[in-house]
Amino acid sequence: MASSTSHSNGGRDLTGAAQFGQTQWSIVLAAAGKRDLAIAEQSLEKLCRVYWLPLYTYIRRQGESRQDAQDLTQEFFARLLEKDFLGSVDQTKGRFRSFLLASLKHFLSNQRDRARAQKRGGGQTPLSLDFTEAETSLTFQPADEQTPEKAFEKRWALTLLEQSLARLRKEYIDHGRQELFEQLKATLTEGRGGVAYAELSARLGMSEAAVKMAVHRLRQRYREVLRAEIAETVALESEVEDELREVFRALSH
Amino acid sequence: MDTIRICKQCRKPLPQNSPEGLCPECLARVALGSEPAAPRTRIPPAPAELAAQFPQLEILELLGMGGMGMVYKARQPRLDRLVALKILPIDSLPDASFAERFEREAKALAKLNHPGIVTLYDFGQTREYYYFIMEYVDGMNLRQLIQAKSLEPRQALELVMQICTALQFAHDEKIVHRDIKPENILITKKGQVKIADFGLAKLLGGQPDTALTASQMVMGTINYMAPEQRQNAQGVDHRADIYSLGVVFYEMLTGEVPMGRFEPPSKKVQIDVRLDEVVLHALEREPARRYQHVSEVKSNVETITATTPARSESPAASPTCASPMDRVLSLNLQALKSAQMDKARTALGRCKAHRVFELITCVLMAVGLGIYLRHRLTVPSLAIPALILDIFTIAAAAGAVRQLILLGEISFEEPITVIQRKTEAVKLHRLQLARLMVLSLPFYMAYVALGFDLFFGVNVLAHASRFYIYANLVVSLALLVPALWLFRNLNFRNAGHPVIRVFIKGTGGKALLAAMEFLKRTEEIEAEEQN
Numbered sequence: 001m002a003s004s005t006s007h008s009n010g011g012r013d014l015t016g017a018a019q020f021g022q023t024q025w026s027i028v029l030a031a032a033g034k035r036d037l038a039i040a041e042q043s044l045e046k047l048c049r050v051y052w053l054p055l056y057t058y059i060r061r062q063g064e065s066r067q068d069a070q071d072l073t074q075e076f077f078a079r080l081l082e083k084d085f086l087g088s089v090d091q092t093k094g095r096f097r098s099f100l101l102a103s104l105k106h107f108l109s110n111q112r113d114r115a116r117a118q119k120r121g122g123g124q125t126p127l128s129l130d131f132t133e134a135e136t137s138l139t140f141q142p143a144d145e146q147t148p149e150k151a152f153e154k155r156w157a158l159t160l161l162e163q164s165l166a167r168l169r170k171e172y173i174d175h176g177r178q179e180l181f182e183q184l185k186a187t188l189t190e191g192r193g194g195v196a197y198a199e200l201s202a203r204l205g206m207s208e209a210a211v212k213m214a215v216h217r218l219r220q221r222y223r224e225v226l227r228a229e230i231a232e233t234v235a236l237e238s239e240v241e242d243e244l245r246e247v248f249r250a251l252s253h
Numbered sequence: 254m255d256t257i258r259i260c261k262q263c264r265k266p267l268p269q270n271s272p273e274g275l276c277p278e279c280l281a282r283v284a285l286g287s288e289p290a291a292p293r294t295r296i297p298p299a300p301a302e303l304a305a306q307f308p309q310l311e312i313l314e315l316l317g318m319g320g321m322g323m324v325y326k327a328r329q330p331r332l333d334r335l336v337a338l339k340i341l342p343i344d345s346l347p348d349a350s351f352a353e354r355f356e357r358e359a360k361a362l363a364k365l366n367h368p369g370i371v372t373l374y375d376f377g378q379t380r381e382y383y384y385f386i387m388e389y390v391d392g393m394n395l396r397q398l399i400q401a402k403s404l405e406p407r408q409a410l411e412l413v414m415q416i417c418t419a420l421q422f423a424h425d426e427k428i429v430h431r432d433i434k435p436e437n438i439l440i441t442k443k444g445q446v447k448i449a450d451f452g453l454a455k456l457l458g459g460q461p462d463t464a465l466t467a468s469q470m471v472m473g474t475i476n477y478m479a480p481e482q483r484q485n486a487q488g489v490d491h492r493a494d495i496y497s498l499g500v501v502f503y504e505m506l507t508g509e510v511p512m513g514r515f516e517p518p519s520k521k522v523q524i525d526v527r528l529d530e531v532v533l534h535a536l537e538r539e540p541a542r543r544y545q546h547v548s549e550v551k552s553n554v555e556t557i558t559a560t561t562p563a564r565s566e567s568p569a570a571s572p573t574c575a576s577p578m579d580r581v582l583s584l585n586l587q588a589l590k591s592a593q594m595d596k597a598r599t600a601l602g603r604c605k606a607h608r609v610f611e612l613i614t615c616v617l618m619a620v621g622l623g624i625y626l627r628h629r630l631t632v633p634s635l636a637i638p639a640l641i642l643d644i645f646t647i648a649a650a651a652g653a654v655r656q657l658i659l660l661g662e663i664s665f666e667e668p669i670t671v672i673q674r675k676t677e678a679v680k681l682h683r684l685q686l687a688r689l690m691v692l693s694l695p696f697y698m699a700y701v702a703l704g705f706d707l708f709f710g711v712n713v714l715a716h717a718s719r720f721y722i723y724a725n726l727v728v729s730l731a732l733l734v735p736a737l738w739l740f741r742n743l744n745f746r747n748a749g750h751p752v753i754r755v756f757i758k759g760t761g762g763k764a765l766l767a768a769m770e771f772l773k774r775t776e777e778i779e780a781e782e783q784n
Binding site: 157158161162164165169174175176185186188189190191194209213216217219220221222223224226227241242244245246248251 | 260261262268271272273275276277278279280281282283284285286298299301302670745746747748749773776777
């Protein structure tokens, strides 16, 4: 019952090597070896639920129409979640992100060979995905010369950030500190000296030192949560930092 | 449709649906451990990516980044020494003449061999970067020391004298630093000053249109620039360094940068008034009226220190118990931090001892109650109360065991936030145990009965009047209400409630609360370090 707590740091204990063996992706990889399918599929499905939007973005950037892209995304997931997909997972290495993109490319090239006119999916929808929302976010992406890969990377990075912030927000809400989160979240992206501590302290009714500490904590926790999110998609702890950099390179263009 | 919003930090437009309305790029930057984006700077490459371009080095980690590029900690395997690798992205320096100037300047800098100056080992150019391989300094910079607010005037003087020696050496070699500021003054763990980034400002300053001048770094530097340097960055001599040294000196003494019409240092802090003269002389607006050589600053400071009686109230200042090096060492934030950590460790040790005591008491009680129960097995009016009490006692003993395990899991090798979280877990567990224990409230009648039996040999329940029993049952039922309320609400989420607050404090345990306080201070020091 005392698994973990702190006014700002709730949630799972994300540090330490012991926990690291248990990421969603490492479960998938391990299961691919042992053919332990049920668990692997659960983990894979969880991951897919989070990271489908980058795939959809990729397909749309390939020039597919909205309808086709939706069908293709659904069908890709249907295939992916079929019983025999695990044979294609290279257990020795690889991150979920690379695996997903490679699988998708493979899938798309196979699809092109087939007749498009065929009715796809058979009405099955393996995951319920919100395509309306997806379109809104696509429309507003600048229509520049972004390659589908870059669009995928960028969307992936954004998804990671969204996931992490949502989780961070939930932690604060769970600890009855939603107001604190609302007031402080903007400080996450404020530079040194840019934070109006005095103003925040008046608004929150806390001392300036306490606000400083809370800002510091929020930032620390944000870093931890984000790394934990990434950790779910890689197999080795040592890959987290690299993945973080690789993913975020996409945002800096 | 929303209007397009701009990130306040990096001035780029925010994408629609940006997470929590925050700039993704700045979020990424913060996640990587650096400050949010200064306009037009970049994400530093991972050590692994640089490996291909620097086969002669093992690149270990990113040490820092600024407007001028990034610095990595690296190792030269063949020499088995640590070095600092500074890289400047070529595409941020579009000027074609840069390569030539880089070569010329670097050669001059390589000649600067002095213990007070960060040595340049090598320099060159790869596909993407100009680079310097420099001496690696294990320590901290003067900015961190000033922010720790523990720099005493005597220590400041000691550092100033060291800076003067190093600067004079460079000036003798006809090299002007041009960017003296606390960030560029490193102090090793042994207390040796090492000035970094000699001449870089000149090298980079020739291109007003690059990202470098736009960055916060250069903006921050303006405070330390001599007036003539602000007007014409290129045509300055070594006296610009003397002005910057004056600013650093002033800041070391007062904690503030002199701006506008500033007061002499002795008006702000208690120091020898003769120092005012030195600082103000270095800060003369006209180069010709300033000190003409850094060595003069040094000899003036030396005279003042030599003729100041060593004050005895500060043990660190007494020359017999600590060398100047040691005194600088003692400033290390690391030391402050580890002192707090030690206190936290001691407090947690105390907390463990308390739990052991608790465990022994509970076990003894549980055993005693067990024996009592056996004797009274045939008397339900006494056996039932004994059983109830025994269950609560065993629960308390189990709680103590669990807390001991949780305490045992705390390792001081781990990051401070992890230690804090684990300590909080112990505190939470204690609160949970308290939740359970409040459920024993309505059973108070059972305890009264046990007490009477043990001390007076009277079975109250057997002999009590019906009225007594009913009256107490009513009270018990009434007590069930607060007991259940507490059971439901005792958690940190309700910490704002006055009653809950009392419980949280009360069940924390003094030692545990003390440990948490020390951990918090450690965290504060860490936050200070980062700011």
